[in-house]
Amino acid sequence: MWRDLLPVGRDEDTRGYRRHAWTGADADCRAWFRDQAESRGLTYELDRNGNQWAWLGDPLAGDAVVTGSHLDSVPDGGAFDGPLGVVSSFAALDELRHRGAEFAKPFAITNFGDEEGARFGLACVGSRLTGGHLTREAAHRLTDADGVTLPQAMERAGYDPGAIGPDPERLARIGAFIELHVEQGRALDLSGDAVGIASSIWPHGRWRFDFAGEANHAGTTRLADRRDPMLPYAETVLAARREARLAGAVATFGKISVEPNGVNAIPSLVRGWLDSRAAGQDALDRTVTAIERAAREYADAHGIDVTLTRESFTPVVEFDHALRDELARILGLGADRPGLAVPVLGTGAGHDAGILASAVPTAMLFVRNPTGVSHSPAETAAEDDCLAGVRALADVLEGLACK
Known part of the structure; x- marks a missing residue:
């Protein structure tokens, strides 16, 4: 998966990524997501705000456990910010199937659109629209540096901008949202931990x-x-x-x-x-x-x-304390890590999980970034740490969604 996604939207000169909303690179990322969903027998869905969903089980049943992140980038961004969370979500599902886990709740993987706000200047457009934090009228006024409005960009990409807006029914069917993300800082590198849990997002x-x-x-x-x-x-x-x-x-x-x-x-x-x-x-x-x-x-x-x-x-986002504590409990139960104290840390970076936190119990996992560099082609994470993140996410999903 990582090898397939790696060249999409990469600039040959800077080696950074330009996966901006409603562009050709964005379309290629979306096609990749749909292929990953359908190859696993998941039900693919595009919501009214252009966010992608891959469902296992009945999406209408309620109390769904959802994971995912975003695939777009800042100008000349790194490979891990966003995509690591989406790739790890599919990999965690593969791991759970390998374990023979049986889902007791509906499960979904999502790709939220335009999280970085690189093109229209507003971050988390897809999740803001879904949560009602951004009105249709305000969204229609967003314009890129070339004078192209968001509705024009969506239409050129084959989507209907007239359909965008709050989606409370969808959010009401979600029992928990877990987002895995590369850490944008060095806290885990300094503590020597491969994986951490988010406590809050700074205002x-x-x-x-x-x-x-x-x-x-x-x-x-x-x-x-x-x-x-x-x-x-x-x-x-x-x-x-x-x-x-x-x-x-x-x-x-x-x-x-x-x-x-x-x-x-x-x-x-x-x-x-x-x-x-x-x-x-x-x-x-x-x-x-x-x-x-x-x-x-x-x-x-x-x-x-x-x-x-x-x-x-x-404003400041405090992730759901009960869900956060449940993640810490689950990650401390493994036979190879009895009583493991998973570090809990705050972050100055915004995320879709922070936008959804006002309507849905949300939590985040961070994967160690050895340099702390983010929003740059130098952004990185070691393969062993990424795999540790996948296992941690699989453990959490198994504890929350499986029998």
């Missing part, structure tokens, strides 16, 4: 800063006569690093748009996107408020207008 959001100045000639305009928005933007980037460090948070300006974007032109507009996250809401609020204050002070000093728009926000 996080994305803010757009627009610095508006005056376009002019780079060679003839005196420095004293310039209204250059690049200067307060650059100072704000440095302020974000400083304020995040003081608050124990993280803050990153990772995307920028410049107009008119000419080498010999002073910009008229610099637009930068801030991603900020913290272990607690107070720390996040302090960080973003301080960055905004710095941006306005720097903009005033250079005669620049600045506006701030919050484009997305997700």
Whole structure:
């Protein structure tokens, strides 16, 4: 499975992945998922929001145990973020069948669409729509860098954008959702554990800063006569690093748009996107408020207008404690690991499991990432650790869904 999926959407120059929503690479990933489902005799289903499902048992029976993740990527992302969870889900089913396990509940594997938000700027679009966190009207207003709207992209890919929206009936039939994911950090590497359990997802959001100045000639305009928005933007980037460090948070300006974007032109507009996250809401609020204050002070000093728009926000997500404790109990029962204390750790990365947590009992398993690098072609995990993740996921699914 891993070898088949590995070349899909991979850029030959960067060696990173560009599996963006509703593109050719996305279609190839979706075809791969459907082939995996049908080759195992599972019932394939595409829901109203473009999320893929592979069912074993009656989807309408209720109390289903579901696992899965996503197959899309950030620009030039790594091979493991998302796909490891989907590949491991199919592998865990294979392992359970090898064990002769009999399912007592409906079971499904899912691929949620557009989790990374690389194309339209909003993360977890498929799960947000399903859970009612994103309205159809707001989704239809999403636009990519080329001016293509989400409905246009869906139509070009052969899907009906008029059908998208909340799907409470589907969520009501799910008793538990388990997402396996490569760890996006080094906590497991530092503790020496191959697999961990998630405790919570930090609150996080994305803010757009627009610095508006005056376009002019780079060679003839005196420095004293310039209204250059690049200067307060650059100072704000440095302020974000400083304020995040003081608050124990993280803050990153990772995307920028410049107009008119000419080498010999002073910009008229610099637009930068801030991603900020913290272990607690107070720390996040302090960080973003301080960055905004710095941006306005720097903009005033250079005669620049600045506006701030919050484009997305997700509050802290505490995964279901009872389900989390049940995972820890199951993973500590094996004959080769009696009483094993599986590490429980928080994460600053968002996931579909976090979006669904308000409607469905959810939990997450993490697989060790030896470098901690993620959202990069250097992202990796050892084969032994990946197989340990598959066995852990199989153990959990057997404990939750089988006789």
